[in-house]
Amino acid sequence: MVALFVLCGISYAFAQTSANQAPPSSPQGATPSNASAPSLEQEINSEVAEADNGKASLTEVNKELSNPISTIWALSFQQNTFWLNKPERNVVNLLFQPVLPVSLTSNWNLITRPVLSVFNSTPYVNRSGNLHRVTGFGDTVLVELFSPSSRLVGPWLLGAGPTFIFPTASNSRLGQNKWQIGPTGLLGYLGEKWIAGVFPQQWWSVGGSGSNTISQMNLQYFYAYFPAAGWSVGTSPNMLVNWYASKNGNKVTFPIGLNISKVVKIGPLPVKFAVQGQYMPVHPELFGQKWNLQFGVTPVIPKLIKGNILEDW
Numbered sequence: 001m002v003a004l005f006v007l008c009g010i011s012y013a014f015a016q017t018s019a020n021q022a023p024p025s026s027p028q029g030a031t032p033s034n035a036s037a038p039s040l041e042q043e044i045n046s047e048v049a050e051a052d053n054g055k056a057s058l059t060e061v062n063k064e065l066s067n068p069i070s071t072i073w074a075l076s077f078q079q080n081t082f083w084l085n086k087p088e089r090n091v092v093n094l095l096f097q098p099v100l101p102v103s104l105t106s107n108w109n110l111i112t113r114p115v116l117s118v119f120n121s122t123p124y125v126n127r128s129g130n131l132h133r134v135t136g137f138g139d140t141v142l143v144e145l146f147s148p149s150s151r152l153v154g155p156w157l158l159g160a161g162p163t164f165i166f167p168t169a170s171n172s173r174l175g176q177n178k179w180q181i182g183p184t185g186l187l188g189y190l191g192e193k194w195i196a197g198v199f200p201q202q203w204w205s206v207g208g209s210g211s212n213t214i215s216q217m218n219l220q221y222f223y224a225y226f227p228a229a230g231w232s233v234g235t236s237p238n239m240l241v242n243w244y245a246s247k248n249g250n251k252v253t254f255p256i257g258l259n260i261s262k263v264v265k266i267g268p269l270p271v272k273f274a275v276q277g278q279y280m281p282v283h284p285e286l287f288g289q290k291w292n293l294q295f296g297v298t299p300v301i302p303k304l305i306k307g308n309i310l311e312d313w
Contacts, residue, residue, distance in 0.1 A: 041268035043302045047072050048270075058230030058263040061270040065263070065298055066195050066224045066232060068186055069111050069147040069159045074099045074272075076298040085288040087123065087131055093138060094119035103308045107149050111159065115141040120174045123287075136170035143184055143201065157188035163201045167208055178208035180216075188222075195234075196223045215243040230263035237278050245284070253289055254282040261296075272298040 048064060049056040050071070064070040076097040083090050096118050101111040117138025126132055145159035163184040169175025180203035188197020198221050205214035217240070224234030237255035245251040257278035263270050274296040280289050 039268065040302060044072075044268065044270065044300055047303055048300070058265070058270060059226050059228060061300060062224075062230055062232050062261060062263045062272060063190065063195060063226055065272045065300070066222070066234075066236075066261075067157065067190060068113070068188075068197070068199050068222075069101070069109065069145055069157055070099065071101045071103065071109055071149075072099075073101070073301045073303050074298050075301060076296060078294060078296045081293045082289045083291040084123070085283055085290045086286050087125075089123040089131070089133075091123070091289075092119070092121045093117055102305045103149075104146075104310045105308050106311065107152050109147045109149060111143075111145040111147055113143040113145070115143075117169075117174075120169070122174060124173050134171050134173045136174050138169050139175035140166045140168045141201075142166070145184065145186060147186070155190050157186055157190055157195075157197055159186035160184070163203065165203055172209075176205075176208075176214060177210055178205035178214050180205050180214060193227070194223070194225045197221075213244065217241040217243070224259070224261075232259075232261045234259050236276065240289075242284075247285075250284040250286075250288075252282050253280055253284065255280045255289075255292065257292070266299070270300045272296070272300075274298070 045056040048061055061072075064072050065074055076095075076099065078095045078097060079093070080095070081090055081092050094117075096116045097113065099111065099113055101109050104110055117140065119135070120138035121133060121135040123131055123133050142164045144161040144163070146161050147157075147159035161184055163182055165176070165178070165180035167175055167177050167179060169177070182202040182204055184199070184201040186197060186199050188195065188199075198219060200217060200219040202217045203214065205212075219239045219241070220236060221239070222234065222236035224232045224236070226232050235257050236259055237257045239255065240253040242251050255278040257276050259274060259276035261272055261274035263272045265271075274294075276292075276294040276296075278292040278294065280291070283289055
C-alpha cells in the first residue's frame with residue numbers, strides 16, 4: 001500500500017509538471033495571466049536546498065540521503081546477500097524503504113520510515129534434518145520519529161518515537177509471527193563534510209502465534225565522509241541483539257563494513273547508488289550471519305505533503 005501511494009504520487013507530480021509548462025510567449029508588451037510552475041527538477045532542487053541551508057549539489061543530496069531524519073522524500077531499494085556460518089548457505093532479501101518526512105511545524109518534523117521485505121529467501125532444516133529453502137515476503141517494520149529541526153538544535157541530529165514489527169511474512173519461517181512494539185531514537189551530528197550517529201530500535205512481542213516471547217534490538221551506527229561530486233565513503237552496519245537467546249554466544253551479531261556511494265542525476269531525479277561489504281566478527285554459532293554484500297538504489301522524489309501541516313490548519 002505504501003509503494004502504491006508513493007508511485008501514484010510520483011505520477012501525479014509528473015502530470016502536474018507537464019500540465020503546468022510555460023505557455024507560449026505573449027505578444028510584446030503583454031503580461032501573462034500567471035507564471036509558469038516550477039519543473040520537477042527545480043522542485044526537488046528547492047527541497048534539497050531548503051533541507052541543507054540553501055545548497056542543492058549532488059554532494060548535498062548524498063548528505064541528506066545519509067541522514068535518517070532528512071526532510072527530503074526518497075525511495076530506497078536495498079538488496080542483501082548474507083553468507084551464514086552454519087550451515088554454509090546464504091540468505092537473500094530485497095527491502096523497500098520509503099523515507100516520508102512531513103513538517104508538523106516550522107520547528108518539528110515527523111519522519112515515517114516503513115521497511116517492507118518484498119523478497120526473502122532463507123534456508124531451514126526440516127523435521128527430518130534435511131536442509132531446504134523457503135522464499136516469499138518477510139515481516140514489515142514501521143518507524144515513526146519525531147525530530148526537532150535545525151532551527152532548534154543546529155547541526156545535531158535528534159529523534160525519538162515508536163517502532164513496530166508486523167507479522168506480514170508469507171511463510172512462518174520468513175518472519176517471527178509476532179506483533180512487536182518498542183522505542184527508537186537517533187543521536188548524530190551533521191558536519192560540513194561528514195555525518196555520524198547511532199540509530200537504535202528495541203522491540204518486545206505483544207501478541208501473535210506461539211508461546212515464545214521476543215525481545216530484540218537493532219542498532220545501526222553510521223559514519224560517512226563526503227569528498228566531492230556526489231561521492232561518499234563510510235559505514236552503516238546494523239548490530240543485532242537477541243536478548244532471549246539460549247546462549248550468550250548467540251545473542252549478538254556485530255558487523256563492521258565499508259560503504260561507497262555516488263549520487264547522479266537520471267533525468268530530473270537525483271539517484272544514489274551504494275555498495276557495502278560487511279564482515280561479522282561476532283555472530284551466533286548456528287545460522288549466524290558471517291558476511292554480507294549490500295547494494296542500494298535510492299531516488300529522490302518530490303514531497304507529496306508540503307508546508308507545516310499543523311500550522312496550516
